[in-house]
Every structure is written in structure tokens, then in C-alpha cells.
Amino acid sequence: MTQNTAPATQGTRPTIEVNKLSKWYGNVVAVNDVTLNVYPGITGLLGPNGAGKTTLLHMMTGLVQPSEGDVTVLGEHVRDNPSLYRRIGVMAEHESVYQFLTGRELVTLAARLYGVPNVEQAVDKAVKAVNLTDAQFRKLGTYSRGMRQRMRLAATLVHDPDVLILDEPLNGTDPRQRLEYHELMRRMADEGKTILVSSHILEEVETLADRILLMVSGKLAASGDFRAIREMLDEQPYKVRVVTDSPRSMAAALVGLDAVDSVSIEKDGEITVLSRNIAVLQRSVAKLAKERGIRLKRVEPIDESLESVFSYVVER
Amino acid sequence: MDPILQLSIRQLSGKWRVTLIAVLAALPVALMLFIKLVAGEEIEFNADFINVTLSGMVIGAVLPIVLITLSTASLGNEVENRTLGFLITKPVPRYRIVLPKVLAAVVIGGSFIVASAVASTFIGGGSVQAAIAVAAGVAIGVIAYSTILTWAGLLTSRAIGFAIVYVLLWEGAISSFLGGARYVSVRAYVLSIMHELDKDSFAPLSDGVIEWPAAVVGAAAVIVVFFWLTVLRLRRMDVQ
Numbered sequence: 001m002t003q004n005t006a007p008a009t010q011g012t013r014p015t016i017e018v019n020k021l022s023k024w025y026g027n028v029v030a031v032n033d034v035t036l037n038v039y040p041g042i043t044g045l046l047g048p049n050g051a052g053k054t055t056l057l058h059m060m061t062g063l064v065q066p067s068e069g070d071v072t073v074l075g076e077h078v079r080d081n082p083s084l085y086r087r088i089g090v091m092a093e094h095e096s097v098y099q100f101l102t103g104r105e106l107v108t109l110a111a112r113l114y115g116v117p118n119v120e121q122a123v124d125k126a127v128k129a130v131n132l133t134d135a136q137f138r139k140l141g142t143y144s145r146g147m148r149q150r151m152r153l154a155a156t157l158v159h160d161p162d163v164l165i166l167d168e169p170l171n172g173t174d175p176r177q178r179l180e181y182h183e184l185m186r187r188m189a190d191e192g193k194t195i196l197v198s199s200h201i202l203e204e205v206e207t208l209a210d211r212i213l214l215m216v217s218g219k220l221a222a223s224g225d226f227r228a229i230r231e232m233l234d235e236q237p238y239k240v241r242v243v244t245d246s247p248r249s250m251a252a253a254l255v256g257l258d259a260v261d262s263v264s265i266e267k268d269g270e271i272t273v274l275s276r277n278i279a280v281l282q283r284s285v286a287k288l289a290k291e292r293g294i295r296l297k298r299v300e301p302i303d304e305s306l307e308s309v310f311s312y313v314v315e316r
Numbered sequence: 317m318d319p320i321l322q323l324s325i326r327q328l329s330g331k332w333r334v335t336l337i338a339v340l341a342a343l344p345v346a347l348m349l350f351i352k353l354v355a356g357e358e359i360e361f362n363a364d365f366i367n368v369t370l371s372g373m374v375i376g377a378v379l380p381i382v383l384i385t386l387s388t389a390s391l392g393n394e395v396e397n398r399t400l401g402f403l404i405t406k407p408v409p410r411y412r413i414v415l416p417k418v419l420a421a422v423v424i425g426g427s428f429i430v431a432s433a434v435a436s437t438f439i440g441g442g443s444v445q446a447a448i449a450v451a452a453g454v455a456i457g458v459i460a461y462s463t464i465l466t467w468a469g470l471l472t473s474r475a476i477g478f479a480i481v482y483v484l485l486w487e488g489a490i491s492s493f494l495g496g497a498r499y500v501s502v503r504a505y506v507l508s509i510m511h512e513l514d515k516d517s518f519a520p521l522s523d524g525v526i527e528w529p530a531a532v533v534g535a536a537a538v539i540v541v542f543f544w545l546t547v548l549r550l551r552r553m554d555v556q
Contacts, residue, residue: 058556063405063555064555080551080552082406082410084407085406090405094556098327098399098402100326112319113319113406113407113408
């Protein structure tokens with residue numbers, strides 16, 4: 001399945017053009033015939049682990065040779081074209097850092113390799129942007145994972161690139177750091193830059209990206225405006241397990257709720273509820289239990305994993 | 317200083333690695349000092365010293381082992397530690413990544429080995445000319461080994477095994493016994509250049525050396541070919 005994003009920026013030339021891109025390792029197909037365009041602004045590349053996001057990003061950034069198809073960034077082929085990296089910032093998911101360098105040394109090294117004219121000034125700005133000024137003289141080996149990610153981001157944007165390609169950049173960061181990250185990305189997007197961010201966490205991309213590319217099993221499953229994709233995802237009923245001391249009474253009460261599609265009582269007395277409105281269901285379960293004097297032991301989602309949600313989209 | 321050279325020197329200057337190299341480089345010097353102490357008199361620059369200490373120990377063992385320690389790690393560790401992507405995604409031509417990687421091993425390894433070879437030569441009773449010949453030969457050997465082993469480090473995660481087999485089998489055994497194989501042996505290039513620069517001192521090597529122009533061209537070819545192969549590999553490999 002191949003699709004093009006249909007962005008609000010139609011008519012503008014895409015920054016990244018991916019044409020019939022495939023990558024296979026022996027008999028394993030990692031990316032299968034993907035065609036897409038990425039435009040200025042923030043685009044989220046979403047998909048479960050193993051969907052082929054990283055392989056796709058590696059091909060987009062020239063780290064991996066495609067088996068078939070081609071990629072251009074800013075109109076140029078990216079593979080074996082080092083000078084193009086002056087305009088691109090790449091942060092790969094599994095890339096490590098030189099533990100013996102301080103944070104500042106890493107960013108300085110990147111700035112020098114990018115050929116930044118005023119290195120010290122650019123490094124100060126980048127380190128400040130990721131809010132690590134106080135920790136910049138500490139060795140990277142002493143950083144937490146979140147701090148390392150942020151300092152890597154500083155090294156990725158120290159040359160003020162037009163295009164940022166970030167693979168799971170928020171891994172290991174805490175909620176406050178994520179918020180800062182989002183603000184930084186948003187500022188850069190407002191400056192007209194193209195930012196492609198991958199993630200396997202739906203909510204993370206939801207709050208950050210203007211457009212979504214949804215990958216499942218090496219294929220582009222959907223692309224476009226986030227709301228349209230969210231609606232598709234919301235059509236899938238969620239499965240919730242409810243454990244009480246009175247399953248029959250609780251099941252009878254749940255059947256009457258609008259948010260509930262179906263209720264079944266399992267052999268062990270646990271109730272399985274299918275619902276398309278998980279928030280309403282959660283509120284209602286507690287209220288119903290209180291009204292009827294039922295003791296709630298457990299309320300938990302059974303299959304809210306992204307994999308199942310994505311599979312639903314692909315199977316539609 | 318070039319940022320990648322600076323980075324590479326720091327990478328390769330880890331405490332255990334430098335200690336190992338220093339110990340290895342000190343072995344020939346210690347041996348010569350011990351002999352001098354036992355002999356209790358001025359020892360002569362003779363065939364035994366040249367064949368055992370210089371050809372056998374310094375050039376046949378210490379030189380390749382030190383370079384295995386350094387050069388296989390030079391780019392190999394970038395792959396293993398998943399830091400190669402950082403360098404690859406910078407606007408730097410691939411040869412400008414390979415060159416400092418080769419040079420870093422040359423600078424660190426070369427300084428220890430050349431110092432060891434020259435010191436051993438003097439302690440063994442060699443002349444200044446002999447020491448210059450040894451320094452020149454060993455320096456060329458360091459560069460040649462460094463390019464071969466940097467390539468091996470990028471090519472395979474088992475570069476140390478490959479390098480040990482290559483040094484023992486090819487450089488140590490085959491090229492010592494097969495005259496033709498000496499034309500593609502770094503050890504033969506080193507000995508031939510030493511012999512050419514000081515024929516009098518290194519007369520005992522005359523049976524095992526090749527013509528000096530062949531040695532110079534051979535060493536240059538090895539350096540150029542393996543440097544180019546490393547650049548090619550870096551351009552074509554997938555970096556995960």
C-alpha cells in the first residue's frame with residue numbers, strides 16, 4: 001500500500017520525497033514499496049516497534065542503501081552525498097555517544113564537523129535550547145538517558161538545519177523534558193523547517209505533529225492529517241477487563257451504558273467490556289459500582305497496545 | 317587539529333590500551349638492557365641482534381600486535397559502539413573520516429614503536445645511520461599495517477582474529493619461506509627499506525629482502541589500496 005500525504009501545504013515542493021522504497025534483509029522485508037512526501041512543519045512517523053520506521057528513516061538519512069526505490073531530501077539524493085548534511089540534522093535511535101566527551105565537547109565536535117562559522121556561539125545556543133547549560137561540562141557517561149538524548153539533539157541542531165530527522169527522540173525523557181522538546185520543535189517548525197519525528201507512542205505524536213505517516217509491517221498504512229487518522233483509530237473498540245465481587249450485577253449495569261458496545265462474563269467471573277469511549281467507560285464504571293454497592297477490584301485495558309490499534313487500521 | 321583526528325586519538329588513548337602498548341614497546345628495550353647487564357660489556361650490533369630483536373621481536377611481533385590493538389579499533393569501535401552514524405551524517409567526505417582514523421593509530425602506535433626500535437638499536441650497539449634506517453622502515457611499516465588493519469576493523473567485527481591469522485600466517489610464516497610472497501609482505505618492505513638505508517649494518521638481512529624500489533612501491537600500493545578500500549567500504553556499507 002503506498003500513499004502520499006495530502007498536506008495543507010499542497011502546491012509546495014516536498015522537502016523529502018520517497019519513491020517506491022523497499023528494503024529487505026535476506027527473506028525479511030523491512031520496508032515494502034513505500035511512497036510518501038514530507039513537507040515543512042512537523043510530521044510524525046508512527047508505528048509499533050518493528051514496523052520498519054527506523055529502516056525507513058535510515059534510508060531517508062543515507063545511512064542504509066535501499067534495495068529498491070529512491071529518496072531525495074531537498075531535491076538531492078541523500079545516499080553518499082555528505083555535503084547535503086550541512087542542511088540536515090539526523091538523530092538515529094540506536095546511535096550512541098562518545099562517553100568520554102563532555103556534553104559541550106560533543107556539540108562542539110558536531111559544530112566543527114558541520115563547518116559552523118562561529119562554533120562557540122552556536123554551541124552556546126544549542127545547549128541552551130535543550131536546557132542543559134548547567135550540565136554541559138559533565139562527561140556524557142554520567143548523564144541520564146534523557147539528558148543524553150537532549151544533548152544529542154543539541155548536537156543535531158547546532159548547525160541550524162533546514163531538515164531535522166529524529167528517530168524516537170523522546171525515549172528516556174520525562175514529561176517536563178517532553179514538553180520542552182515539543183516547544184523547541186514547534187518553534188523550529190514555525191521557522192519553516194521540516195521536522196520528521198518517529199515514535200511508537202500514539203499520544204506523543206498526537207500532541208506534536210501536524211501530519212502523520214502511519215507504518216505497519218513495513219508498509220505505509222495511512223498518512224495525512226492527524227485528526228482523520230485519530231478518528232480511524234477511535235473507531236476500533238477497546239477491550240477492558242472489570243473484576244468485581246458481583247460480576248452479574250455489574251455486567252447488567254454496564255450493558256445499559258451508551259459507551260459500551262458489548263459485555264461478557266468469563267468463566268472466572270471477570271467481565272470483558274468492549275467500548276469505543278474509554279474515558280466515559282472509566283468514569284461510569286466507578287459511578288455504577290458506587291451506586292450499586294459493588295466492590296471494584298480491578299479495571300484494566302486488555303489490548304490497548306498500539307499494535308492492536310494499528311492492526312485494526314491496516315485490516316479496515 | 318582535525319576534529320576527527322583529535323577525537324580518534326582520545327578514543328585510542330584509553331588507559332589499558334596505552335599501558336598494553338607501552339609494555340609491548342618496552343619488551344625489546346628491556347631485553348637489550350638485560351643482555352647488556354648480563355654481558356657486562358659493550359654488546360655488538362651483530363646478526364643475532366638484528367635477526368632476533370629487530371626483525372623477529374620489533375618488526376615481526378611488537379609492530380603488528382600494537383597496530384592490531386589500535387587500528388582494528390579505530391573504525392571498528394565506531395561500528396561496535398554505534399557511534400559511526402554520528403560521523404557519517406556529517407558533511408565530511410569519507411576519506412576525511414578514514415584518514416584521521418588511520419593517522420590516530422599511526423601517531424600513537426608509531427611513537428611507541430619507533431622509540432622502542434631506535435632505543436633497542438642504540439642499546440644493541442647500532443649506529444645513528446642504523447637507527448635512522450630502523451626508524452624509517454618501522455614508520456613505513458606502521459602506516460602500512462595501520463591502513464590494512466583499519467580496513468579490517470571496518471570490514472568485520474572479528475577483525476582481531478583476522479589480523480592475528482594474517483600476521484602469523486602470512487607475515488610470519490608464508491612470506492618468510494616463499495620468496496615471491498615477500499613482494500606482498502609489509503614485514504619484507506620494512507626489512508628491505510632498512511637494508512637499503514644502511515647496507516653495512518643490515519647486511520645479515522640481505523638474504524631475506526626484496527629490491528628496495530619494489531619495497532617502496534609495494535608499501536605505497538598497500539597504503540593506497542587499503543585506504544581506498546576503507547573509503548569505499550565506508551561509502552557503501554549500511555550503518556545501523
